[in-house]
Amino acid sequence: MTDIVFTEEQDELRRTVRAFLEQKSPEAEVRRLMETVEGYDPAVWGQMAEQLGLQGLAIPEAYGGSGYSFVELGIVLEEMGRSLLCAPFLSSVVLAANTLLCSGDEAAMGEWLPGIADGSVIGSLAYLEDSGGADEAGIATGASPVGDGWAITGTKSYVIDGHIADLVLVAARTAAGVSLFAVRGDAPGLVRTRMQTLDLTRAQARLELDGVPATLVGTDGQGWALLTEVFDLAVTGLAAEQAGGSQCVLDMAVAYASERVQFGRIIGSFQAIKHKCADMLMEVELAKTAAYNAMWTAAEAPGELSEAAAIARSFCSEAYVSVASENIQIHGGMGFTYEHPAHLYLRRATSSELLFGVPSAWRERLADLVGM
């Protein structure tokens, strides 16, 4: 694997994305969008695709993307995590696109990836159900063959951006086992309800499916193996986002600790605050290492991703929750107001920790992988 060091070109990408997000997704805009029904700004989404090509950045050129690697995608996610961008990027570009890519299903990829790459299609992945069980046994939704296609009946929960998705990739059980299906957002028999979310900046939906027409993606019965691959990529992308958010709250905490005065002193001069910031720094730097290592592995040694992903997933999740909590503590009463952005990061951090398998489950997976 090459050195974990960003190239000049990658740094330039980061600067471009950051400048774009500072302009298009300042805190006021985040707060505006998080109260809309859609949860994102279609105009900005379009600009992301047309001006920066972000949606297609890591999609192969054959499917209308630019063919960059997961490293570049990670940089974009890190910046989006920093700005809490409200947009279906994780769902469409990380979850849906990588599910299609991992499936190796030429027809599905040809049908959907170009639209995801140019932003015209919003994809999402529906695997969890009401039980919340993030394992194969948690999938009770069933699919039966009907004519040339399939019909799905059941309920999916916690579907990120499921309420606006044009394409929902649904995990359902057939006679052969768990399989994946493409379901159109406007399919008959599909009822979508936006859920209330702890994370105000990332929408989730509950989908009720009653004989909804669907197309098989990949091989019948191989859905869980496919999802396992997707999860490694998903948590790698999420880790980049978590690292970006972590760095942001550290910056926020240090800035406040450097200007706030109590007892006639800058509070950052008190060891209680200073040492807390030092601990946050350690967590943030290690989280970045974990995320970058997973990004590099995904790009250059995808066969070895599982270990790097498990490390990144478990460490970045806990680090982000920890630093987002400490940021509130350092801000004192101010950090506890709705008006201050600190809680938006804690909400994102906590939701991210709960939504893709808790850290201990990933450590257990790591223990298996390493042979403990």
Add this chain to the structure above:
Amino acid sequence: MTDIVFTEEQDELRRTVRAFLEQKSPEAEVRRLMETVEGYDPAVWGQMAEQLGLQGLAIPEAYGGSGYSFVELGIVLEEMGRSLLCAPFLSSVVLAANTLLCSGDEAAMGEWLPGIADGSVIGSLAYLEDSGGADEAGIATGASPVGDGWAITGTKSYVIDGHIADLVLVAARTAAGVSLFAVRGDAPGLVRTRMQTLDLTRAQARLELDGVPATLVGTDGQGWALLTEVFDLAVTGLAAEQAGGSQCVLDMAVAYASERVQFGRIIGSFQAIKHKCADMLMEVELAKTAAYNAMWTAAEAPGELSEAAAIARSFCSEAYVSVASENIQIHGGMGFTYEHPAHLYLRRATSSELLFGVPSAWRERLADLVGM
């Protein structure tokens, strides 16, 4: 249960014991004894029995003791934990005496308790083996009936004061299951080797038994049920000792932090040190609560002891290791020298944590008891 508050008489007992130990077991004496083969001072042991009656304090009057409760015994143990007294008190008075008492075996009690009470007999309990497994399955040593008695063959490890014990209560397996036996320290076929110990102030031995003559104590096959009862009492006593040791290292740390100057300031004025001391204080006070609660429960509601014991065991063990470690940290380089007593407490704390079932195992037991 009555209020957890010490009576005037109990406070007086504490003062008496503390004064005795300050005189008879100062640090220099502890350091002298910990390098002797026996590991204790028989003269002081005799004075403890004759002048203060400590060995017999909580043994019923019918067996030569004074019939006080576990609260009084706990006070004595707390003070002994504070001074790191080198003596076979835990082994003889807590482990052996309570094993006999729990057995309800009149003959065994009549034979051994008066000697334990007056200090002329040192008892100990041998249940662990080389595997270290603190459960019933860990007992491989076997006992077979021979004539009127039994013969034991096997190996016992980690037997506290086993090298000097006049009486070893040995857990061994018969056709009926695990049972307990009285073995004389000078019995033929018994080879005793003193082990090297992390805790320099508490001796342990490995016993090899080759057809050693033994007397059944209690009911054949009921040994593990009996031991389970004994463990609750043992860890209650140990928790008192741990609470005493914890308070002592806190006192040490605060004294040092109050006099040591660096950067022109008393180091206890730095928040890094001050807050560490505050955290230690919280742990110590909660540890005392846990220990006292278990002592009171043992004395007044022994049927409910299991929960109180599990709480005391798990909390006091971790608290003691934590505060003993922090005490070294606060003392800096000085605390890391052999000459400073700080390490003697860390050694005791760590050994106590490992020797009677790790805290997580007791929490698992608690979870069962509470119905989690």
Add this chain to the structure above:
Amino acid sequence: MAVSDPVGADELAAQAERFLRGRLPARWVKAIDEDDADALSSAREELELDQWWLDLAEAGYVTPTWPVEYGGLGLAPKVASGIARMLGRYKVPRFTNPIGVDLAGSAILRWGTDDQKERFLRPIAQHREIWCQLFSEPGAGSDLASLATRAVRDGDTWIVNGQKVWASMAHESSFGLLLARTDPDVPKHQGITAFLLPMDQPGVTIRPLPQITGDPEFNEVFFDDARVDDSLRLGPIGEGWKVSTSILASERQAVAGSGASLPGTTTGRSVRALIKRHAPVGDPLLRQRLAELYIEDRLVSLTNQRAAAKRRAGQQPGPEGSITKLFYSEHSQRLQAFALELEGPAGQAWVEDDRWHRGTAWAYLRGRSKTIAGGTSEVQRNILGERVLGLPKEPSADKGVPWSQVKRS
């Protein structure tokens, strides 16, 4: 029905019970007797609250420790606690005017003129006048004494300018207990004066300041030439810090762990509730953490009992009474975070009518304030280190320096 003769605590409690059984709706009493939470919930709607508060105050049960002439029963706190327990047993709140009763009331009793006592105490107890606290400022949180809201004398009136924050119930309040700086040229503690400020006046602007839960629990209050008569000054000029410390001790008490052992005082999920909902917990890691939290909860309760038993036995209080607030606040955070984690994905998203999960997430967020409000954990650790363990204070950057010359945010 004021109690005039000195009677025993048991008799007082019995009197209170008779009052409650007579005054409360019959369905309420029945629900209590039958321990029927659902029935109680619907019985609550029958109680007309304004009249209830009046009657409860009239009986002296809102403020039993106040002197009889101001609507109390003149009882010692120890005796009065029997009444509080009885109100607790019947699940009736003692008051919804906490700043008024506990803070302003206590302060007026201790520092107020006779006119002030006469004017303010009864309406507080009767809930006819709600109060808010005007202490903290954006720039004066942990370091409350550095507050910058100015009060300048103009004849018999003081003109107030500045900003306060964390004022709960400001919108409903008739009066605010205000700390303002009346002399900037002396060290910070010496130039503060306390006032009883009428809230309904043009110079006072109230802006809600929602918490991270979204709940509008607190307010900011802005003073733009607000006015308060010198007759509403509480205590001597420049003695406001003394007034506030006597009050803050009560507040610390209210926030503190001393209530931790009482049932129902946990904000959010209790350990018991988690066991009830999730047992049997199969995952050994979650079992461990639940057991740890159970132990922490038990040890806080037992430590509070130990402290109380010492007090009852007339012994000197030890450190055990000082540590539970800090420990419990951090325990509560751990507990609410764990409660959320137990839910998995359901802890972070729910459908609209799913009250349990919404409540669990709310309690998680609300829990963040536990280590901030009523003294941050950092300040609490200073207090333990300095007051309990006797460690020296940090060198002070503002001691003896006139407030106007000290560095501030």
Add this chain to the structure above:
Amino acid sequence: MAVSDPVGADELAAQAERFLRGRLPARWVKAIDEDDADALSSAREELELDQWWLDLAEAGYVTPTWPVEYGGLGLAPKVASGIARMLGRYKVPRFTNPIGVDLAGSAILRWGTDDQKERFLRPIAQHREIWCQLFSEPGAGSDLASLATRAVRDGDTWIVNGQKVWASMAHESSFGLLLARTDPDVPKHQGITAFLLPMDQPGVTIRPLPQITGDPEFNEVFFDDARVDDSLRLGPIGEGWKVSTSILASERQAVAGSGASLPGTTTGRSVRALIKRHAPVGDPLLRQRLAELYIEDRLVSLTNQRAAAKRRAGQQPGPEGSITKLFYSEHSQRLQAFALELEGPAGQAWVEDDRWHRGTAWAYLRGRSKTIAGGTSEVQRNILGERVLGLPKEPSADKGVPWSQVKRS
């Protein structure tokens, strides 16, 4: 076999390898080639060490970065590291005179007179003169600059009185690198001077100061009118603090996490060794903690690699290079405590010939020094907060105050 022509790093490493294969015992080389730890262990006995050090020094491999005229090879550190790696591959120690080579040698090279360089450098490289460090004192640990050992001038000689501590290898040392206070009436950093003190003299008393492991790793050194000639003063009078900071940077480097990713630098049990010994670990709680420690270990290594990669790429170093020492020291403690816990009762008592358990317990105790030696964790957190994050220092109690007037233990 001194290298005179500038050659590439690969060629240098190849030269070093040829030297090692020729100079080491044949069994040693074979053991390395066959990766046979047991064979290597017995081959070690064949090497006559005194001559080995002389030959290694003669070849310039002890101090490759030193100038050629003082026995080095005049190489840049980057190039020299290839030699260190090769010595590592052949499992030969580079030196057993760390204070001499890394500290005294570096200091003399930078601050010494030509006479001092001529006199001291070669004997250091050849291990003919061992050195110790005489910096820390009982009263000057974290606050080294407050040191109180006095040196008073008497003609061409300085008379030294006081006490030093943590001097490893003092018994074997010919010289000690001493920091002493030569002017008590200026602020603490300004009145310190460095000396090259001969240890073999009546005024120097050495007392072993065993660690909590019982190992006599360190010593106390007492000066009772010890003498050192002014020609052995290192650097100008009053500039000793500058001398020491240039040296301590090297020491921090040596203790720091920069070595953490190198194999074999763990004191005690490595994560890999624990997995090897205990897998499969059935207890889910222990598995979790082992996985956590595995992650921490990996992330420290990867972070060091990330920092190194940035350096190689010519990029500005970021905070990633600063955090690993502190994190790794605390990780090591957790790891050694966990290693002990994995053993259960066997971690706390063992029979005499049980090297594994004795070693595990030893490493647990030894691990306590990780957060103390080379800068306590508290000082390290100050450094991260102040130097990396730019937070302000604490108000100083001794800044600008003459040393003699500052409070000390």
